[in-house]
Each structure stands twice: as C-alpha cells, then as structure tokens.
Amino acid sequence: MxxxxxxxxxxxxxxxxxxxxxxxxxxxxxxxxxxxxxxxxxxxxxxxxxxxxxxxxxxxxxxFWESQAPKIQGLGVSVAAPGSHDPGPTQRAIDWVAKLDGHAQSxxxxxxxxxxxxxxxxxxxxxxxxxxxxxxxxxxxxxxxxxxxxxxxxxxxxxxxxxxxxxxxSEPQRALAVAYVHGLGPRPEHPEFDAVRCNLVPGVGELFVMPTYTVSGRADILFWEGIPGGPLDVFNGVKDPAEHLSLTLELMEKFTPWEYARATKVELTDAGGTLAGRYAxxxxxxxxxxxxxxxxxxxxxxxxxxxxxxxxxxxxxxxxxxxxxxxxxxxxxxxxxxxxxxxxxxxxxxxxxxxxxxxxxxLAPPPEHVLNLIGAAGQLQPVADRFANGFDNPADFENFFFEPEKASEYLGSVAGA
The missing domain is CATH 3.50.50.60 (FAD/NAD(P)-binding domain)
Structure with missing residues (x-):
C-alpha cells in the first residue's frame, strides 16, 4: 500500500x-x-x-450539500455606462443573463x-x-x-x-473584498431562477453577486474587485465586519445602484462573514x-x-x-x-x-472586440449562453474571444443564422 x-x-x-x-x-x-x-x-x-x-x-x-445549496442556473453580465456614476445615478450600458447548460453551486x-x-x-x-x-x-x-x-x-x-x-x-491586479449576507432580494427582471451576477464598472472594478450555502443556510456573497489605488481600494485595514459591510453597500449604491436596490435589508451571515486582501x-x-x-x-x-x-x-x-x-x-x-x-x-x-x-x-482593460462581444450578447442569446458556459470550459474562449478576427467571424455566423 x-x-x-x-x-x-x-x-x-x-x-x-x-x-x-x-x-x-x-x-x-x-x-x-x-x-x-x-x-x-x-x-x-x-x-x-x-x-x-x-x-x-x-x-x-x-x-454532500447538493440538495441544500441554491442551484445557480444562470450567469448575468452588466456593464455600467461610461461616466454615468459621476455625478448622477448609474445606468447600465449592457445587461443580459444567460442559462448555464449544467447548474453551478457555491x-x-x-x-x-x-x-x-x-x-x-x-x-x-x-x-x-x-x-x-x-x-x-x-x-x-x-x-x-x-x-x-x-x-x-x-x-x-x-x-x-x-x-x-x-x-x-508581478503585482496584485485587484483589491478584493467579500461579504456573506442574508436578506438580499431577487433581481426583479429574473426572480424565477438563481444567477451569478457579474457587474463591470470600467476603470473602477467589478462587483460579483452569487447565491451560496453557508453555516447558517442559504445566503449571498457580495464580492468587490477593485483596481488598486482606485475608488474601490478602501478595505485595507478595515477590521470591523459591520464597517466592511457598510463600505460594501456604500460602493454598491454609488457604482451599481441596480444591485444596491435589492441589498437595502441585508445583514452579515455571521461575524466571520467578511474577507479582504490581494495577491499577484x-x-x-x-x-x-x-x-x-x-x-x-x-x-x-x-x-x-x-x-x-x-x-x-x-x-x-x-x-x-x-x-x-x-x-x-x-x-x-x-x-x-x-x-x-x-x-x-x-x-x-x-x-x-x-x-x-x-x-x-x-484583468486588463477590454479591447474593442471583447466589448463588442459582451454587447452583442445582449441582442444574441447564443452569444450570451456561450460566454456564460465558458466559465465551465474556459478552453472554448480560444475559439471566439481573444482574436478580433475570430470574434467577428463568430458574431457574423450567429447574426446570420
């Protein structure tokens, strides 16, 4: 043996x-x-x-937890409109949700x-x-x-x-801040199924919202990824979990008000429900x-x-x-x-x-052809579905994501189908 x-x-x-x-x-x-x-x-x-x-x-x-954990059936992408978070309310330039071929879980x-x-x-x-x-x-x-x-x-x-x-x-590309919460409401446009939400705020960072199963049952994760030195990079040295959550929500209200709208009643799952850090x-x-x-x-x-x-x-x-x-x-x-x-x-x-x-x-600013792809996914459901299922099989991105020629060829084939 x-x-x-x-x-x-x-x-x-x-x-x-x-x-x-x-x-x-x-x-x-x-x-x-x-x-x-x-x-x-x-x-x-x-x-x-x-x-x-x-x-x-x-x-x-x-x-062991497959029956208790929420079944995540979709993945949504929202992109904040340029310049819209200063000063007025943020609008979404792009907003779509796709269905996953097999469900995800957290x-x-x-x-x-x-x-x-x-x-x-x-x-x-x-x-x-x-x-x-x-x-x-x-x-x-x-x-x-x-x-x-x-x-x-x-x-x-x-x-x-x-x-x-x-x-x-060689350096960290994002400052990370996580809060596990109870009391998050559903996204009003798709309340019937659970989805991970990827909110991109160009030049600032990203907010991910994902349903999860934690020590106290069903919950949601609010996860900020901030460009170092930018407006989201404010969690360093915050030790108090309540302060961490209020900062998280303040930034949501400013940069992703559509997500903040369903987070007004949230509370931390437990005293250990926050995390912040960064690594290269x-x-x-x-x-x-x-x-x-x-x-x-x-x-x-x-x-x-x-x-x-x-x-x-x-x-x-x-x-x-x-x-x-x-x-x-x-x-x-x-x-x-x-x-x-x-x-x-x-x-x-x-x-x-x-x-x-x-x-x-x-992690890098997206080139034009990638913005076109993410935008096209709002009009062409097969594009949204393919992008979402790439999270399960990232090798597929080689076929349509990295090179402008492959991206436009792919979009052309879907639009013409």
Whole structure:
C-alpha cells in the first residue's frame, strides 16, 4: 500500500486525499486547523463551482450539500455606462443573463472543508493538525512515497519558484473584498431562477453577486474587485465586519445602484462573514526541492494562482485534484520521480493554461472586440449562453474571444443564422 502525505486541507488537498483513500492508499492529511476551527472561523473565499468541477465531486460521492445549496442556473453580465456614476445615478450600458447548460453551486468552504475533513477521519484517514514548515516536510518526505503540497499560503509556497514566462503580472491586479449576507432580494427582471451576477464598472472594478450555502443556510456573497489605488481600494485595514459591510453597500449604491436596490435589508451571515486582501496572479514551478534533496509536488493554487475575477479558483482546484488523482492511480507501483511530477503538472496545465490566459485577459482593460462581444450578447442569446458556459470550459474562449478576427467571424455566423 503506497503512502501519500497531503499538506493542506482546501478544495484540492481534501479532494485528492478522499479520492486516494477511496482507492485504498494510505493517506495522511496535514491541516493547520481542526474542522471545528474552520467551521467557526472567517470565510476563506468566494466560490462558484460550475458543472465540470461539481461532477468531479459527484464522481467521488463528495457532493454532500447538493440538495441544500441554491442551484445557480444562470450567469448575468452588466456593464455600467461610461461616466454615468459621476455625478448622477448609474445606468447600465449592457445587461443580459444567460442559462448555464449544467447548474453551478457555491458551498462556503468553511462548511465543505470541515465536513470533508471529518469524513476523511471517519473513513480511517490519518489527520494531523499541525502547521507544516519546510523542515517538517524534510522529515516526512523520507517516510512517504509522495508528498503533495496543497497549502496555498505561507512559507511552503516559497519552495516553488515563480515561472516568469507564464506569469505576466508581478503585482496584485485587484483589491478584493467579500461579504456573506442574508436578506438580499431577487433581481426583479429574473426572480424565477438563481444567477451569478457579474457587474463591470470600467476603470473602477467589478462587483460579483452569487447565491451560496453557508453555516447558517442559504445566503449571498457580495464580492468587490477593485483596481488598486482606485475608488474601490478602501478595505485595507478595515477590521470591523459591520464597517466592511457598510463600505460594501456604500460602493454598491454609488457604482451599481441596480444591485444596491435589492441589498437595502441585508445583514452579515455571521461575524466571520467578511474577507479582504490581494495577491499577484502567479504560475510557479510545480516541484519543490527540500534541503535533504527530496522532492514535493505543488497542487492547485500553490502552482497556478489566478485572480478570482473569472471565478475559477475552486473549479481549478477540483480539476487539478481530478487530474493528479488520475496520474497517481495510473502510476501504479512505479516511483513518483521528478519526471513523473513534471508530467503530472503539465497534464493539468493543459486545462489550467486556458484559465490563466482568460483570467489575465479579463484583468486588463477590454479591447474593442471583447466589448463588442459582451454587447452583442445582449441582442444574441447564443452569444450570451456561450460566454456564460465558458466559465465551465474556459478552453472554448480560444475559439471566439481573444482574436478580433475570430470574434467577428463568430458574431457574423450567429447574426446570420
């Protein structure tokens, strides 16, 4: 029986650990917090998982909250009209909603990670509550066939050098601010189904609104992404959750009044329901070298960290876990050597590269052909639907999004159909 150590109990670490466990591997999972500490702590992220990622969870029978979490059936895009937020009320230059082919869902990671950790332990997994340093891994690496590092923050990440060729940005491109709330009203134009709402305010940033399932049941996430140094970049140093929420709402009233109109009665889900921060999108070398010469393999956002502007973090983590699991199972009894590690990462990169390219493009001011596409989606429903379903399959953006010629050819084919 092969022994594998997984460091980090997030979406990818837990999904891999539970997957390996179901195939009879002897798995040890290291987490710096207990399940109870995670459940009662601060929110860790926003997450909206689309069909493919959800299917990876279903395949491992880990979709414990599928019946409780809201079924997100649509994705809407609104673009604020230029200059309209100063001084008068903001109008929308673009506003449309598309249907997803397979529903999406969001489960607060406090609920999911705590639940999955308890499941892992109940199924006989070795759970070690301990923050891991490089020295710890040096010691452990001698007793395990493979060490996977899935803890995306802290000292361990520094073992994996930045891949400059795949990382165009060296600084954070957005300041992030999240609030989980109860009491948000429906969008009046489509009250009959749940949708993620992407509100773009050119030159300022983005507001995402997504239905979720949290520790206290059904809720919504209000998520601002502000261009650094701009009017949304005001959450740094705000410690008080109530102040964080009132700032969130103040900015909604100013920049996205159509969303603010349904948020006048909201309150935070709990004292841990806010989060703020920023990080530079980075692709790293997948292999970490320990002082003793041992090798460890980085997982998910340890090696490919994208800005959350395209909502891909938990989706990529799930896809990475599924890809790595397949590579480990196929390896059988052969050694998990450097060549295998590099091949395992490159196999995942075949999927991840599309996410990185699209996300980095969305962080830059949109070129004219992209604005045309998003605008055309308001008149041509197939365009809206294709754009929305790209969140599940970002590889499709290669076919119509990045190059002006492909975009106009695609729009021409839809308009003429």
């Amino acid at each position: 092969r022994k594998i150590l997984v460091v980090g109990a997030g979406q990818s670490g837990l999904q891999i650990a539970l997957g390996l466990q179901s195939h009879g591997y002897e798995v040890t999972l290291m987490s710096n917090r207990t399940a109870d500490e995670i459940r009662s702590g601060r929110v860790m992220s926003t997450q909206c998982m689309f069909h493919t990622a959800l299917q990876h969870e279903r395949d491992l029978q880990l979709n 489960v607060d990671q406090r609920v999911k990670m705590a639940g999955w950790m308890e499941t892992f332990a109940q199924r006989g997994g070795q759970l070690v509550i301990h923050g891991a340093a490089v020295g710890d891994l040096d010691y452990f690496s001698r007793t395990y066939d493979l060490v996977l590092v899935a803890a995306g923050k802290g000292e361990l990440v520094s073992m994996f050098g930045r891949d400059a060729a795949r990382s165009p940005y 999108p980075t692709v790293r070398n997948p292999i970490g070298r320990l002082p003793s010469g041992g090798l460890v393999l980085g997982v998910a956002d340890v090696v490919v960290a994208n800005d959350p502007i395209t909502g891909q973090g938990s989706n990529s983590a799930s896809k990475c876990a599924a890809s790595y699991l397949a590579s480990i199972l196929e390896r059988g009894e052969q050694p998990f050597d450097e060549e295998w590690m590099r091949g395992t990462f490159e196999r995942y990169w075949q999927t991840a590269q599309h996410v990185t390219k699209w996300t980095n493009a969305m």
